[in-house]
Amino acid sequence: xxxLFIAFVVFTLALLAFSTYQALFVAPTEQTMGEVQRIFYYxxxxxWTAGVCFFVNFLASVAYLWKRNLASDGVAAASAEVxxxxxxxxxxxxxxxxxxxxxxxxxxxxxxxxxxxxxxxxVSYLVLRRFSAGGQTQVLAAALAIFGFxxxxxxxxxxxxxxxxxPSPVMGGGENSGLDPAMLHAFFWNLAAFTCVGIVLMVVRxxxxxxxxxxxxxxxxxxxxxxxx
Amino acid sequence: xxxxxxxxxxxxxxxxILLGYLGSLLRRFRRVREExxxxxxxx
Amino acid sequence: MTTIGVTRTTxxxxxxxxxxxxxxxxxxxxxxxLVVVIxxxxxxxxxxxxxxxxxxxxxxxxxxxxxxxxxxxxARELRNQVLDAYRVSPAPPNALFLAKAIGNFFFVxxxxxxxxxxxxxxxxxxxxxxxxxxxxxxxxxxxALVVNGxxxxxxxxRTRSREIMLPLILFPISIPALLAMVDATTSILTGxxxxxxxxxxxxxxxxxxxxxxxxxxxxVLNAE
Numbered sequence: 001x002x003x004l005f006i007a008f009v010v011f012t013l014a015l016l017a018f019s020t021y022q023a024l025f026v027a028p029t030e031q032t033m034g035e036v037q038r039i040f041y042y043x044x045x046x047x048w049t050a051g052v053c054f055f056v057n058f059l060a061s062v063a064y065l066w067k068r069n070l071a072s073d074g075v076a077a078a079s080a081e082v083x084x085x086x087x088x089x090x091x092x093x094x095x096x097x098x099x100x101x102x103x104x105x106x107x108x109x110x111x112x113x114x115x116x117x118x119x120x121x122x123v124s125y126l127v128l129r130r131f132s133a134g135g136q137t138q139v140l141a142a143a144l145a146i147f148g149f150x151x152x153x154x155x156x157x158x159x160x161x162x163x164x165x166x167p168s169p170v171m172g173g174g175e176n177s178g179l180d181p182a183m184l185h186a187f188f189w190n191l192a193a194f195t196c197v198g199i200v201l202m203v204v205r206x207x208x209x210x211x212x213x214x215x216x217x218x219x220x221x222x223x224x225x226x227x228x229x
Numbered sequence: 230x231x232x233x234x235x236x237x238x239x240x241x242x243x244x245x246i247l248l249g250y251l252g253s254l255l256r257r258f259r260r261v262r263e264e265x266x267x268x269x270x271x272x
Numbered sequence: 273m274t275t276i277g278v279t280r281t282t283x284x285x286x287x288x289x290x291x292x293x294x295x296x297x298x299x300x301x302x303x304x305x306l307v308v309v310i311x312x313x314x315x316x317x318x319x320x321x322x323x324x325x326x327x328x329x330x331x332x333x334x335x336x337x338x339x340x341x342x343x344x345x346x347a348r349e350l351r352n353q354v355l356d357a358y359r360v361s362p363a364p365p366n367a368l369f370l371a372k373a374i375g376n377f378f379f380v381x382x383x384x385x386x387x388x389x390x391x392x393x394x395x396x397x398x399x400x401x402x403x404x405x406x407x408x409x410x411x412x413x414x415x416a417l418v419v420n421g422x423x424x425x426x427x428x429x430r431t432r433s434r435e436i437m438l439p440l441i442l443f444p445i446s447i448p449a450l451l452a453m454v455d456a457t458t459s460i461l462t463g464x465x466x467x468x469x470x471x472x473x474x475x476x477x478x479x480x481x482x483x484x485x486x487x488x489x490x491x492v493l494n495a496e
Contacts, residue, residue, distance in 0.1 A: 020240075024240075033232070034232045035232040035233045035236050036232035036233075036235050036236050038236050039235065039236060039239040039240075042239060042240060042243050043239070046243070065488075065491055085246060085247070085250045088246060089242070089243050089247070092239075092242050092246070093239040093242065093243060096235050096238050096239040096242070097235065097239065099235065100231060100232050100235050117444060117447050120443075120444040120447075121444040121445060123444075124440050124441045124443075124444050124445075125441075127437075127440055127441075128427065128428075128431065128437065128440075128441055131431040131432050131433055131437060132427075132430060132431040132432075133430065133431065133432060135495075136430050136495045139491050139492060139494075139495035140427045140430060140431070140492065140495060142491075143423075143427065143488045143491060143492050144424075144427065144441060146484060146488060147420070147423075147445050147481070147484060148444075148445065150480060150481070150484055151444075151445050151448065154448045154473075154476070154477055154480070155447060155448045157448075157473070158448040158451050158452055158473055159448075161469055162451060162455070197247065201247075201250065201251065201254070204251070204254050204255075204258075205254055207258075208254060208257055208258055208261065211258070211261050211262070211265075212261055214265075215261055215264055215265055215268070218265075218268060219268070222268075
C-alpha cells in the first residue's frame, strides 16, 4: 500500500512537470491577452480541484452523520483543508490575471464573490473544527459542512442576480466558447495533474488525521487507567 | 504588472502555496509521531 | 407530549423569563442604538444618500444586535444541565429547536419594531416604494437570520471561545440572505427597482435552511 502511494506521488510529480511544460511552452499564445492567459492552465484546474474537494467533504459529512465512523470524518477534515488550499490558489492567481487584462485586481462579480464566500464558509468550517472539543467535533463539523454545501447554489444565484463580469465559462458555454485544440490539450493535462496533486494531499492529510485520532485515543485510554504518566 | 511578470508570479505563488501546505502537513506529522514515541517511552 | 405541546411550553417559558428579566431585549436595543449612532458619525448622510445606504445600515445593525441575543439562547440551558435532561426525555428534539427559534424571532422582531422609528428620525427616511413590502422583507429576513443563528448557537455553545464562534460560522452562511435583505430594502426605499426577486429568494432561503436545521438538530443535540 505504501509503495503504491509512493509510486502515485512520483507519477503525480511527473504529470505536473509535463503539464506545466505543456502550459508554458507548448500551448499557443492567446491573441488578445498574450502570455498572461497561461495563468488559466493553473487557475481553472485549481478551481476544479477545490470544487471536487468540497463535494467530497459534503459526501463524507453525510456519510459520517449516517454511519458515525472516524474514517468518514477523516476524509471530511482532509478534503476541507485541501479544498481551502486550492481555493486560496484560485483567489490569488485570479487577481494576478485580472490586473493586466481587466485593469483591476478584483471585482464583486458573481463567480469571484461566490468563490470568496465559498472560501469563507470552509475557513469557518476549519475554525469550528479547531475550536470544538473532543468527541463533539465530528458531529458539529458535519452539520456545518452540510449547511455550507447547501448554501453554495443560493450564494451563486443571488450574486449572479446582483452583478456579473467574469468571462463566461470557456468550456461548454455558449456558441462562441471553446478553446483551440492545442490549448485544450494543455488544459486537460493540467486538470489531470492538479486532480492528482489534490488526491496526494488529501491522502497525506487523511493519514495525519487518523494518526492524531490514534494519539488522542491512547491519551484517553491512559487517563482512564488512572494517569500512568 | 505586465503579462509575463504576472504569469511568473502566478505560477510561483501556486507552487509556494502547494509546497508550503505540504511542508506544514509534514511538520504536523513529525510532531504527532514524536508525541506517540514520547508516550510509549513514558507510559 | 406532542411536538406542538412541547414547543408551546418551552416557548412560553422563554418568553416569561424574558418578560421578567428583559436581558436579551435590553442588551440588543442598546447595542443596536450604539450601532446607529456610530454609523451616523461614520457616514454623516443627507436624506437622499441615506435612502441608498439605509438598507445596509439597518440590516448590519440588526444582524450584530441579533448575535447578542442568539449567543444567550442556550447558555442558561447548558448551565442548568437542561440539555442533558432534555436528551434523556422522550420529548422531540425539534420541538425544543422550534421553540428557541420562534422565541428569538419574536425578540428580534420586537427589536426591529422599536428601532424602526429611530432609523426614520435619525436618517430622515421616507420610503418611495410601498411600506408593506418592507414588513414582508423584515419578517422573512429575520427568520433567515434567526433560524440559522439558533442552530449555530447550539453548535458554538459546545466549542471553546463560544461567544466569538457564533458570528464566525453564522456570517458566511448568511451572506446570501443578508444580500437579499439589503438589496430588497434599498429597492423599496428608493423605489427604483422591484424587490420581487429578493423576496422570493428570501422565501427559498427560509424554507431550505429551516428544513436543514430540523433535519440536523437532533444529531447536534445528541453530540457527545
